[in-house]
Amino acid sequence: MATIYEVAKLAGVSPATVSRVFNGMGVSEEKALAVREAARQLRFSPNRTARTLRRQESEVIALVIPDIENPYFTELARGVEDVAQSAGYSVVLCNTDSDLDKESTYLQIAISEHMAGVILAAASDHTNLDDIMAAGRPVVAVDRGTGYDIDGVVMANRTAGQAATENLVQSGYRRIACITGPEHIETAYERAQGWRAVIARNFPDADPDELLRFSTFRVDGGRDVMEELLALPEPPDAVVAANNMLGVGAIQVLTEHGLTPPRVGVAVVGSLPFTTLSPSVVTVVRLPARHMGVTAARMLLERINGDDQPARTIVLRNELQPARTAAPASSATRSSAAASSTVPATATPVAAPETTRA
Amino acid sequence: MATIYEVAKLAGVSPATVSRVFNGMGVSEEKALAVREAARQLRFSPNRTARTLRRQESEVIALVIPDIENPYFTELARGVEDVAQSAGYSVVLCNTDSDLDKESTYLQIAISEHMAGVILAAASDHTNLDDIMAAGRPVVAVDRGTGYDIDGVVMANRTAGQAATENLVQSGYRRIACITGPEHIETAYERAQGWRAVIARNFPDADPDELLRFSTFRVDGGRDVMEELLALPEPPDAVVAANNMLGVGAIQVLTEHGLTPPRVGVAVVGSLPFTTLSPSVVTVVRLPARHMGVTAARMLLERINGDDQPARTIVLRNELQPARTAAPASSATRSSAAASSTVPATATPVAAPETTRA
DNA sequence: GTGAAAGCGCTAACAT
């Protein structure tokens, strides 16, 4: 590739002038034109590596996520991308596979490539950010906290778990299980806490943890644990899945056992973008993943531009999309309120964020 | 961050020696130890930007895809990642949204960041690779060709379209529509060609294109076009969806109309990882996306390492997973062969690649 | 085996 020196020579100016043209500094119209023409002829495109080395900062931001195959995270990625792109940044996606080593490798790369900042959905609560903080790179946490005092955007997880569970209770289910992710992941724990609270309130005599299962946040995890629950002497009549993947796994297993919802009630925290269920047989607590990405990207850009106000945490509100069908007749009383609170399947709700200072 | 100069001073050696230690060149055991210790103390990590500028090559490869929200491409990404990682390369994912401008921006970045190579699922057949070829960066095409004489890995698209259609014919369906992607995308066109061939052979009197629809390769596209088909005076009794997203959209609409498969037959080219359908009511032609990623990454690494044999194209074989249920009784004769060729829902077939020289 | 020194392509003082 051509360099600014070659362009400068062809245009009859100094390298500095070429650089100025490409960085929007003050250059006379005449010379600017000559430079652009020369650059075009030589198919010149500035060497970002050299620029980054010199400037000590690149125009790329890293989005570090635990599972690229989870539509929740790809939706998040779209939000980040859209904001970043229009601000002139490119986004590189790093998939950690929930592996702390991979995650720390990517964070190290972010440092040593002088990336402008990082948006991180931490692999666990043990993620170490010492180095990247020391390097002065802004980091925004998404989906999960980190234990560091940094900006973050999270879902209202406890509320989401509660809403999902309450909906099942109101539909008349009475043995409601909960399938969630690894206990050391904040979202998994908090959504389960929401479930716990509703169960304790409605069924004070129930052994709270008999029907609670920690697993992975993946389809397989949902499958395994659902099988386990069905094999119980007294299986549940409904289940809360703490994320989309678990929900898919659980529904698959139920379907295979001939227990398609609503024969067994299902409520899922998270959207199911690629399911093909008949309209709304499962309750969904929609998580505004795209919006989370947009918000996080905006916060990161602010930090990149030097904003140094105290760290903020933004909690995004979720939206309940109740199932249209209620529990089968064999189940107990069902509130008529539940049946009436339906929502068209095609509704595209807008998530309103509620802001909190950390 | 610390530099090699600081490490060198602390270890009592020259910067060159520090560099050698970190690049596995011959250095005495004694000095190597001192360097490592100094590096540890200073939390030194080599500056990749400087290295890349000097070496004119970085250890990252770009994976450029049209839709990061499509599970087919994320599965592909996993394959690429696994191979790349174990070879010491990191992968950055670039989402073009099927937009030629975004795509060309990313290709430009790949050049100017001196990336080691690119794996590209082209946004269309108009993708311009002149610059990146001129820069001497290896490019491997995946999923779709590019019009350039470069390495590639593709699915057997025509065969896949045929297999999907044939399965519906054998199940007794007789008015079989085809929903496919944009005509200028190779995979969309070829899968439709497979459908065309089977229809022409079995129903020579049918107007071949009455039931053919080009759309986008997205859920919405599948929905819109499925609605259109159902509104026909004589709607189809079955449909071939040319990719996973179209399949999801089509099935959603059918379900909403109370026409859940197999009342209307559905065959999909591509896997449906997140569906929750009862076991195998739709026929799936499984596409080995992960395998495609693995293969492409291996080819790219060979090129990066200087291999300069003629360009190769590898065609991956697909695998038919027939629906377990056949057409409803209202449909015409159904071959008993179809009913017997079932496959357990849990089977995880291994895709065998077949190699071809371009 | 080891060190000295040049230079990758760019940007940002500084000087004019």
Place this chain on the structure above:
DNA sequence: ATGTTAGCGCTTTCAC
């Protein structure tokens, strides 16, 4: 407004 120049941190000849 424009040119000159030093230097970002590393790798790699070239001497020794």
